[in-house]
Amino acid sequence: MEMEDKSKYGQPRKYDPAFKGPIHNRSCTDIVCCILFILAVLGYIAVGILAWSQGDPRKVIYPTDSRGQFCGQAGTPQEKKSLLFYFNIMKCASPMVLLEFQCPTTQICVERCPDKFMTLIKAYTKPKDFDYYKTFCKEGVTSSMGVPEILRQGLCPAMLIPSKSFTRRCFPSLGMKGGVITVGNSSKFEDESGNIRDAKDLVDGVKNATVVIEARQVVMKIFEDYTQSWYWIILGLVIAMLTSLLFIVLLRFLAGIMVWVMIAMVIVVTGYGIFHCYMEYASLKGEPGANVTLQELGFQTDFSVYLQIRQTWLAFMIILAVVEVIIILLLIFLRKRILIAIALIKEASKAIGHVMCSLLYPLFTFLLLLMVIAYWAVTAVFLSTSNEPVYKVFNETACEHSRSTCDPANFSTSPMKAQCPDSECLFAFYGGETIYHKYLIGLQFYNVFLFFWCANFVTALGQMTLAGAFASYYWAFVKPADIPAFPVFSALGRSLRYHTGTLAFGSLLLAIVQTIRVLLEYLDHKLKGSQNKFVKYLLCCLKCCFWCLEKFIKFLNRNAYIMVAIYGKNFCTSARDAFFLLMRNMIRVAVLDKVTDFLLFLGKLLIVGLVGVFAFFFFSGRVKAFEDTAPNLHYYWVPILTVVIGSYLIAHGFFSVYAMCVDTLFLCFCEDLERNDGSAARPYYMSSTLHDILWKDKTEDPCVSSAQRPEAEDDQIKPQTEDDEA
Numbered sequence: 001m002e003m004e005d006k007s008k009y010g011q012p013r014k015y016d017p018a019f020k021g022p023i024h025n026r027s028c029t030d031i032v033c034c035i036l037f038i039l040a041v042l043g044y045i046a047v048g049i050l051a052w053s054q055g056d057p058r059k060v061i062y063p064t065d066s067r068g069q070f071c072g073q074a075g076t077p078q079e080k081k082s083l084l085f086y087f088n089i090m091k092c093a094s095p096m097v098l099l100e101f102q103c104p105t106t107q108i109c110v111e112r113c114p115d116k117f118m119t120l121i122k123a124y125t126k127p128k129d130f131d132y133y134k135t136f137c138k139e140g141v142t143s144s145m146g147v148p149e150i151l152r153q154g155l156c157p158a159m160l161i162p163s164k165s166f167t168r169r170c171f172p173s174l175g176m177k178g179g180v181i182t183v184g185n186s187s188k189f190e191d192e193s194g195n196i197r198d199a200k201d202l203v204d205g206v207k208n209a210t211v212v213i214e215a216r217q218v219v220m221k222i223f224e225d226y227t228q229s230w231y232w233i234i235l236g237l238v239i240a241m242l243t244s245l246l247f248i249v250l251l252r253f254l255a256g257i258m259v260w261v262m263i264a265m266v267i268v269v270t271g272y273g274i275f276h277c278y279m280e281y282a283s284l285k286g287e288p289g290a291n292v293t294l295q296e297l298g299f300q301t302d303f304s305v306y307l308q309i310r311q312t313w314l315a316f317m318i319i320l321a322v323v324e325v326i327i328i329l330l331l332i333f334l335r336k337r338i339l340i341a342i343a344l345i346k347e348a349s350k351a352i353g354h355v356m357c358s359l360l361y362p363l364f365t366f367l368l369l370l371m372v373i374a375y376w377a378v379t380a381v382f383l384s385t386s387n388e389p390v391y392k393v394f395n396e397t398a399c400e401h402s403r404s405t406c407d408p409a410n411f412s413t414s415p416m417k418a419q420c421p422d423s424e425c426l427f428a429f430y431g432g433e434t435i436y437h438k439y440l441i442g443l444q445f446y447n448v449f450l451f452f453w454c455a456n457f458v459t460a461l462g463q464m465t466l467a468g469a470f471a472s473y474y475w476a477f478v479k480p481a482d483i484p485a486f487p488v489f490s491a492l493g494r495s496l497r498y499h500t501g502t503l504a505f506g507s508l509l510l511a512i513v514q515t516i517r518v519l520l521e522y523l524d525h526k527l528k529g530s531q532n533k534f535v536k537y538l539l540c541c542l543k544c545c546f547w548c549l550e551k552f553i554k555f556l557n558r559n560a561y562i563m564v565a566i567y568g569k570n571f572c573t574s575a576r577d578a579f580f581l582l583m584r585n586m587i588r589v590a591v592l593d594k595v596t597d598f599l600l601f602l603g604k605l606l607i608v609g610l611v612g613v614f615a616f617f618f619f620s621g622r623v624k625a626f627e628d629t630a631p632n633l634h635y636y637w638v639p640i641l642t643v644v645i646g647s648y649l650i651a652h653g654f655f656s657v658y659a660m661c662v663d664t665l666f667l668c669f670c671e672d673l674e675r676n677d678g679s680a681a682r683p684y685y686m687s688s689t690l691h692d693i694l695w696k697d698k699t700e701d702p703c704v705s706s707a708q709r710p711e712a713e714d715d716q717i718k719p720q721t722e723d724d725e726a
Contacts, residue, residue, distance in 0.1 A: 014675065020482075022471050022491070026498050026568030033508065033571075034501030037457070044450040047443055048379045055382030063109075063168050066426040067408060068389040071109035071168065081109035084169045085136055087157040105394070106154055106426065110136055113163040113170035120147055120156055136160060154424060221634040228631040229619070229639040233646070236639075240611045240647035244654040245359075247603060251658075252353045255346040259338075259599055263331060266602045269609040270324045277317035284310045327602075334595050341595040347687055348661040351473045354480045357488050358469055358661070362653040365462040369455060376451040383444055395423035452514045456507035463558055464503060465492045466660040468565035474668040475566075475685055491565060502564050505571040506557040513550045520546065558660075562667050578667065585670045596662050604651040608644055615643040 028034070062070035063084035072082030087106040114136060123133040124147050134141050137156035150156050163170040226233075250258045291310060307313075331338070352358055391408050393401045399420035411417055411425035468491025476482035484490055495503065520543050527535060559578035560571060567574065618629075619636040633639070669686055676682040 019675070020475060020477075022468055022475070022494070022566050023568050024494075026494070028498050028501065029564070029568070029570040030499075030501030030505045032501070033505040037453070037500070037504035037508070040450060040453065044446070044454075047446060047450075048375065048382075051379050051382035051386060051443070054386035056385050057381055064107075064389070064427055065109050066107045066424075068391070068427045069109065078109045081111050082168055083110050083113060083165055084108075085110040085113065085163075086170065087154070089161070089172060106138070106157075106424065108136070108138060110170070113165050114160040115162055116160070117162065118160040120150065120158055133160065152422075222638050225631075225633045225635055225638045226642075228633060232618070232631065233639050233642050236611060236615050236643035237646045237650060239614070240607060240643070240650045243607050243611065244651045247607065248352070248359065248654055248658070251345065252349040255349045256342050259342050259345060262599070262603050262606050266327065266606050266609070267324065269606065269613070270320055270327070272613075273320045273609075274317055274324065277313045277320060280307075281310055281313040281317060284308070284313070330598065334598075337595045338599070341599055344596050344662055344665065345599065345658070347665055348658055350479075350687065351470050351661050351665065352657065354473055354483055355469050355487050357486075358466055358657050359654065361462060361466060361488060362657060365458060366653065368458040368461075372451065372454045372458060376447060379447050380444065383440060383447065386440065389427055391425050391427055393420070393423050394426050395420050399423055448518065449511060449515050452511035453504075453507055456510045456514075457503055460503045460507050460557065460561060461492075461495055463660060464495045464499065464561040464565050466657060467491070467562040467664045468494060470661045470664040471562070471566045471668055474665055474672075477683075477685060479687075494568075495565070498568060499564055502571045502574070503561075506553075506560060506575075510550065510553050510557065513546055513553060517543065517546050517550065558663060559667060562664050565664075566668075566671075581667060581670055584674075596666075597659060600655050600658055600662070604648060604655055607651040608648045611647040612640065612644045615640045 062073050062082075064070060065078075065084060069078055070076070071078050071084050073079060085108055087108075089105070118129060118133060120133065123129040124143075127143070130143060133156065137150075138154075141150060141155050145155075151158060161172050163172055165171075247258065247262075287308070391406050391411075393399065393404045393406050393416060395402050401416040401420055401423065404416065406414070406416060406425040408425045408427075417423060417425075465488060469487040472484050472487045472491070473479065520539060524539050524543070527539070556575055556579065559582060560575035563569070563574035563578045563581075564571070567577075569577070619631075619633065619639050672685050676684050678684050
């Protein structure tokens, strides 16, 4: 029965005296997929060239007036007029704004926004006021024209409202006074007829615009916070990098001690987080408004408001307590396996110590990913701005040509103008009816798909390169004498020369699944308002299944790349061999390898926690020593979150080398157990320390047959390393 189980997952590797590590005499693999990837990249370049030739990023950078001109563009008559002014902002409340992204009112480029209330009727009686008023009118307005004629031709707005600039557009200066929305410094204003109206009428009229204003206010405040704190953020990220590097160096020499220190400090830092949340929760007791629930509070643009609610700190405390309990329980149940995982981390530390340039390889991967992301983003922007300006008829009274496409060049003499005298031909949005514009969605989809494919290819290249370097270390019988020179560069050369097709194959599978997940999210967003419970349930199941499939493919690809780096076979064969090897060592995979990943994850959490706590006390001004040094910010959580996320990415970059090293050594260890028996004729390649701990694990492993168990340890010969000599 046991032999049937073994054959079910393939036959174990047999002893081969000629095998000395990664095979150098190899041939190209998955050539068809390599050709397909090259053609896809060439097509991607063609899409980029097409987008760059047709697109116009000025449509994103500069606002567009009713004539389709860009406000503030250098070298044009509008160069000094960088702001967009709306004749009647109240028309922005029209539902058509959401469809056409342009208010159905005349818009012109101006140098500044109006700063006072003024009606055309009153301004016309005073030359000085009228000269000021004309700066917000179309060209050709003179004092000889009467007010009715000016309004009939739509040359000037009926009134001016104090406005402020947001994203280069003039919006009414809405504010709060005593809980009441006001316009400027007054809650009243005059309309074009000279009547006094309540500001509430204006607020109701520009309801859609005010939502945009609030969002833009938050964005502008966040941008200002970044301008005030960017150098402190960089300092925090540098501290995170130095801390990560210090951890890696200490793991090289004090792996066992550092792992236990990491475990203890993670528990302590999490415990302090629980204590701090409780103290904040207790200090808010009895404070006015502190017992308001998050549901009652709703969404607030000032996120510091949430920190004044007791329920927020209670939620933080519960989350941290759950995390603390989970970590402690895992440590209790896995305490025996942690010793074995520490031995594997020690071996990984030795490997990294002999292949130090592997720590710098994530920088190369990061630069390649940055290039892929930049190319995708630029291409997406140019594709989205490659449409032509579309002009439509906007009218005051009923008109059969309302919202019809028009040509502003000859609209004044067209039949539509004759039938609808009060109508105007204004810029509406960017679009088009050409074949190119009809295929824009497909080109954007291709852009997203190739982004996933290229990004996964870069990640796969890094995994295979590091796997080849660390496999060269493991299969060196005498370390470091038998380790080849420049193992990282050699592994990179082999990966690109022989296995570009294999890398493309594995990354293609992952890109397909990720693209399907994006489509499912898009469908879920489109059907969010649907009341069909079956559709919602089906989408939820599909998203869950493809999420699991993506995780499985990532796991399979990672181990397949290790086998490719060692034996040089194609993707399918390597994936099968890796899968069968892992299944033949199922208990070690489920416990030992994952325990190691868990310990490395604790290391990342510790670095993020230490840097995050330091950033919190610095930017929040909780420490008096930093009160004068810390920048004055709108939202102090902005730099804190930036430092925390950046610290995690930096720590992940360093520890990913460790994780890849551990996975490679683990697969090599499993191969070593199958190929060799520790005798003089077939000695193990693993180090003596790793052998002593893992050998006990092997004798206790129920998956290992009695034929594989040693009768005596006296005949075992272990490879000699510099550490053993010391």
